[in-house]
Amino acid sequence: MTSLIEQAKQKAAYQAVDEHVLPEHRVIGVGSGSTVVHVVARLLQRDPALNAKTVFVPTSFQSRGLLLDGGLTVGDVEQYSNIDVTIDGADEVDAQLNAIKGGGAAHLQEKVVAEAAKKFIIVADFRKDSKVLGEQWTKGVPVEVVPFAWRAVLKKLQALGSSEAKLRMAVAKAGPVVTDNGNFIIDAPFGLIHDPVKVLRDVKLITGVVEVGLFCNMAEVAYFGCEDGSVTVRTK
Ligand SMILES: O=C[C@H](O)[C@H](O)[C@H](O)COP(=O)(O)O
Numbered sequence: 701m702t703s704l705i706e707q708a709k710q711k712a713a714y715q716a717v718d719e720h721v722l723p724e725h726r727v728i729g730v731g732s733g734s735t736v737v738h739v740v741a742r743l744l745q746r747d748p749a750l751n752a753k754t755v756f757v758p759t760s761f762q763s764r765g766l767l768l769d770g771g772l773t774v775g776d777v778e779q780y781s782n783i784d785v786t787i788d789g790a791d792e793v794d795a796q797l798n799a800i801k802g803g804g805a806a807h808l809q810e811k812v813v814a815e816a817a818k819k820f821i822i823v824a825d826f827r828k829d830s831k832v833l834g835e836q837w838t839k840g841v842p843v844e845v846v847p848f849a850w851r852a853v854l855k856k857l858q859a860l861g862s863s864e865a866k867l868r869m870a871v872a873k874a875g876p877v878v879t880d881n882g883n884f885i886i887d888a889p890f891g892l893i894h895d896p897v898k899v900l901r902d903v904k905l906i907t908g909v910v911e912v913g914l915f916c917n918m919a920e921v922a923y924f925g926c927e928d929g930s931v932t933v934r935t936k
Pocket residue numbers: 731732733734735736788789790791800801802803804805806807810
C-alpha cells in the first residue's frame with residue numbers, strides 16, 4: 701500500500717514539474733511535505749545548466765534542506781517576490797481546487813510563497829481528492845497561532861463551531877509542535893466545509909491567528925496520482 705501511495709505521489713509530482721517548470725523560468729517556489737520530495741527529485745533530473753540559472757524558494761526547514769542537499773540555489777521571498785511557479789502538496793483538495801494545508805505545520809510560509817507566484821500548482825495522491833473539504837482530512841484545519849494567545853484562540857474556534865479543536869502536540873518532544881516561525885498549531889475540525897472562504901475569513905479574524913491552512917481560490921491546477929498509475933489533472 702505504501703509503495704502505491706509513493707508511486708502516486710511521484711507520478712503527480714513528475715508530471716506537474718514537466719508541464720509547469722519551463723526552461724525560461726528563473727524563480728521556482730517549492731512547497732513542503734512528502735510529495736514535494738518527488739518534485740525536488742524531478743527538478744534535479746533537469747539539465748544542470750538550467751538549474752544553475754534558477755533560484756528555488758523553499759517554504760520550510762524541510763524543503764530548504766531538500767534543495768540544499770540537491771545543490772540547488774535557494775532564495776527567499778524578500779529577495780524574490782515574483783515567483784514564476786510554485787508547486788506544493790496538500791492534505792485535501794476539493795472540486796473547486798480549494799485546499800487544506802498545514803499537516804506538516806508549514807502553511808504560513810507555503811501561502812506566502814504560493815501567493816508570490818504567477819501560478820500555484822498542487823500535487824497529491826488519490827487520498828487527498830475530495831468533493832468537499834473535510835471528507836477525507838478529518839484532523840481539522842491547521843491554524844498557526846502566536847503561542848501566548850493559544851487558549852484564547854482555542855475558545856474562539858470552539859465558539860465558531862469547532863468543538864474538537866485542539867493544540868497539536870509534538871511526538872518526540874514534550875509539549876506542543878513549534879512551527880518554523882516559532883508559533884503553535886491548533887487543529888480545528890469544522891466537519892464538511894461547504895464554504896471554505898467563510899471559514900477562512902472567520903478564523904483569520906481571530907486575534908492571535910497568524911495563518912489558516914485553507915488555500916481558497918489559489919491553485920490553478922491539481923495533479924492527483926491515482927491507484928491505477930494514471931494521473932488526474934484538475935483545472936479550475
Ligand atoms: O504543512 C505541510 C504542507 O501543507 C504539506 O504540503 C501537506 O501537509 C501535504 O504533505 P504531504 O505531501 O506529505 O501529504
